[in-house]
Amino acid sequence: MTAFKAISPIDGQTLGEFSAASLEDIQIMMAKARSAVKAWSALSVKQRCQILSKFNTLVLSDLDNLCTTISRTTGKVMTEALLGEIYPVLDLAAYYCRHADKILSPQSVVTSPFSFPGAEAQIIRKPFGVVALITPWNYPFQITVCQLLGALIAGNAVILKLSEFSLPIGKVIVDLFNQLDLPADTVQWLIGDGKSGAQLIDAAPDIVVFTGSLNTGRVVMQKAAQQPVPVILELGGKDAMIVCADADLERTANAAVYGAFCNSGQACVSVEQLYVEQPCFNAFLKKLCAVTANLKVGQNAEGDLGVMTVSSQIEKVKVQYDDAINKGAKVSVPLNIQGSAINPIILWDVTDEMLIMQEETFGPLLPIIPFINEDEVIRLANQSEFGLNASVWSRDIKKAERIARQLQVGNWAINDVIKNIGHPRLPFGGCKHSGFGRYRGAEGLLQMTYPVSGLTSSSHFQREPNWFPYSEDSYLAFKGYLDVLYGKGSFFSRARRNLPALQGFREYSSFNLKQSWQNLKLSLPWKREY
Ligand code: NAD
Numbered sequence: 001m002t003a004f005k006a007i008s009p010i011d012g013q014t015l016g017e018f019s020a021a022s023l024e025d026i027q028i029m030m031a032k033a034r035s036a037v038k039a040w041s042a043l044s045v046k047q048r049c050q051i052l053s054k055f056n057t058l059v060l061s062d063l064d065n066l067c068t069t070i071s072r073t074t075g076k077v078m079t080e081a082l083l084g085e086i087y088p089v090l091d092l093a094a095y096y097c098r099h100a101d102k103i104l105s106p107q108s109v110v111t112s113p114f115s116f117p118g119a120e121a122q123i124i125r126k127p128f129g130v131v132a133l134i135t136p137w138n139y140p141f142q143i144t145v146c147q148l149l150g151a152l153i154a155g156n157a158v159i160l161k162l163s164e165f166s167l168p169i170g171k172v173i174v175d176l177f178n179q180l181d182l183p184a185d186t187v188q189w190l191i192g193d194g195k196s197g198a199q200l201i202d203a204a205p206d207i208v209v210f211t212g213s214l215n216t217g218r219v220v221m222q223k224a225a226q227q228p229v230p231v232i233l234e235l236g237g238k239d240a241m242i243v244c245a246d247a248d249l250e251r252t253a254n255a256a257v258y259g260a261f262c263n264s265g266q267a268c269v270s271v272e273q274l275y276v277e278q279p280c281f282n283a284f285l286k287k288l289c290a291v292t293a294n295l296k297v298g299q300n301a302e303g304d305l306g307v308m309t310v311s312s313q314i315e316k317v318k319v320q321y322d323d324a325i326n327k328g329a330k331v332s333v334p335l336n337i338q339g340s341a342i343n344p345i346i347l348w349d350v351t352d353e354m355l356i357m358q359e360e361t362f363g364p365l366l367p368i369i370p371f372i373n374e375d376e377v378i379r380l381a382n383q384s385e386f387g388l389n390a391s392v393w394s395r396d397i398k399k400a401e402r403i404a405r406q407l408q409v410g411n412w413a414i415n416d417v418i419k420n421i422g423h424p425r426l427p428f429g430g431c432k433h434s435g436f437g438r439y440r441g442a443e444g445l446l447q448m449t450y451p452v453s454g455l456t457s458s459s460h461f462q463r464e465p466n467w468f469p470y471s472e473d474s475y476l477a478f479k480g481y482l483d484v485l486y487g488k489g490s491f492f493s494r495a496r497r498n499l500p501a502l503q504g505f506r507e508y509s510s511f512n513l514k515q516s517w518q519n520l521k522l523s524l525p526w527k528r529e530y
Contacts, residue, residue: 004191006167009075009307009340010299018167020192023199030203032185033130033157039183041127041155045104048153049097051181055149056090058176066172070141073168075307075340076263077299084263085141088422092146092440095424100153103442104449111455114485118459125449127155128230129206134197134220136212137309138266138362140166143211143234144173147439148187151209154448157186161200163212164193165310198223205229207448211268214360214386214433232437232447234429236360237268237388240381241417242371242403243284244394245277251415252393253287259391259417260366261295261344264305266313268434269389269411269418272361274368275377281370288346288368289332297341305364307340317342317363323355329367352383360386374399378406387432391417408432465505477504 002020007013021029040048059066063086070081106124131151135144140162151158162170170189177187190196194216201208201223210220211234224231241259243252259271276284295304308314314337321335324347332346344364350357356367371377381390387408393415394400404412410430413420421428427443429435438444465474480501484494495502 002192004164004167004193006073006165008072009309009311010072013072015069015072015168016171018171018191021190021196026190026196026199026203029159029185029188029190030130030205033159033188033205036183036185037127037129037155037157040152040157040186041129043155045101045153045155048155049100052093052149052152053097054180055176056093058179059086059090066141069168069172071299071306073166074137074140074309076309077303077306078301080263080306081141084267085139088142088424089145089149091422092424093149096149096153096445099442100445103445104154114481116455116457119455119457121456122454124452124454125154125446126452127151127449129156131156131158131448132161132200132205132208133158134161134200134208134210134212135163135166137163137165138263138268140169141173144169147209147211148173148177150439150445151448152182152186154445156206156448157188159188159190159200159205161190161192161197167191201229202226207232209437209439210234217435232429232439233435234268234437234439235433235435236362236386237270237430237434238272238360238384238386239269239388239409240273240275240384240390240407241271242377242381242390242392243274243276243280244392244396244399244403245279246395247280247393247415248395249280249284249287253284253291255391255393255417256288256366257291257295257344261292261305261364262418264308264342265344265364265366266309266362267418269421270362271366271391271417273357273381273384274366275371275380276368277377278370278372281368285346285348285368288366292332292344292346292366295344297343305341305344308342308363309340311340313362314340314342317361317365320354320356320359320361320363321345321365324350324365324367327351327354329354329356374403378403382406382408385433386430388430388434389413389418389421391415391420410434410438473504476501481505 004018006015008015067078067081070085071078104125106122109121109123111119111121133147144160144162148158174189190200204227207229208220208224208231210217210231214235217233217235221231241256256271256274296302297305299306328349329347330349336343342364347365347367350367350369356365389411390407390409391413392400392404400414404414408431411420411428425441427438427441429438438447480498484498487494
């Protein structure tokens, strides 16, 4: 049996040993999840929320220990653990527990009294069943728990597959959920690496929710296609920050440094391309270098950047840095790697030929690029294969929003950075190669369910007009009917010219008035749900 040793990237201390699940274990987990979901999904959304509403109290009662485990496992500093991993989870849990019942409630939809006389229509939401939740190492608590909460509230059972670099956090998460009054096996934790993740998909969950790199996302989607089961992919990013010359340069420089270097740049929404309008480029670069020079790398209370979580990322940063230098980039300070710590660096004179402009960096390197006008910067920002988050900075909000709306991204912020993705009511996700699907917000919750459409007829006819037998008369009657509904001219002229053809419907002329009145009421704009 494979065993994983969790080692802190801060000091190399062993944080625990974890035995990987075997293929047989995974099959047993799947069977248990299938039986757990029956009990869990039978509860109402309100009941599920009531059970999960105790989660926040549990988190708050053990906050320092939680932050310490997160910090020691990932290498991020304690404040980063608190703000980036815990706060958004508490916010989302509170929002969902308050609003999920309404979001997931059945919706009456408008029913045409002509096409569906005497009928009512509704959409109900059903949980998929068993969710395979596969998550990365950079925000292992926040990403896993936010997606887990959505999946659970919607009525699913979940098998968690955290990154092999986040195992102590997996333990913390299951310990927390084990203290809630959930049916046994509603939340199970599969310990393992990519191989186990692949085996989990082969075990045929009902949906795969994957967050990770683009390349793994492609493999995950291929595997899911073999079943097939739906996938949600939350992949990488190469986020642009666009600074117009009329921006508040002091605030914007502080924001750029935070956006690029929080969690040592290991965020899918890190600022990785900083576009600055030509007239303020030099002044802004000077400010940026000065703010960056004041950052502290280290694990003490004043540390801004912790250490890199995994050694392969350190290598990637080094490769991109060397490539940029060899191709002529200038840097604020030379790269300095001390153990797992890397100093933050601003790069300029960068070109499209450099790796740093082509690939996700996921480390503390920030390239800055000048631009001439709106059209140019939109074109430059949209060149990236990714489309996750972006920010635009200007005192002219109309202009900033005009630029933002033309960016090919799933999310944007004006005059703020990264924080937008933590808004509990805003769905988060990407476009292009940043993936598809959303979590957070009402949309994120709905995506943990599938819609079931229902039509209830109260018609008393022995036969509906569209049923057999067909005849020439029925063809002509329907042709006339379509002309009445969608043809040219006023409704009355359309009705008049088609009266002879509509005689084919005379046996249905007395339709259910009461029901049609209901339908009409539902179609009034202020009653309309969809
Ligand atoms: P990764 O793709 O290496 O691994 C992600 C998860 O997938 C891990 O749990 C891993 O064990 C598992 N896995 C690996 N191979 C698998 C396979 N063949 N089948 C099933 N599962 C498999 O990603 P990572 O290095 O852990 O995370 C960094 C990446 O995640 C970056 O690209 C980052 O941008 C992205 N990310 C995206 C978001 C987002 O919301 N869009 C958020 C955080 C991180």
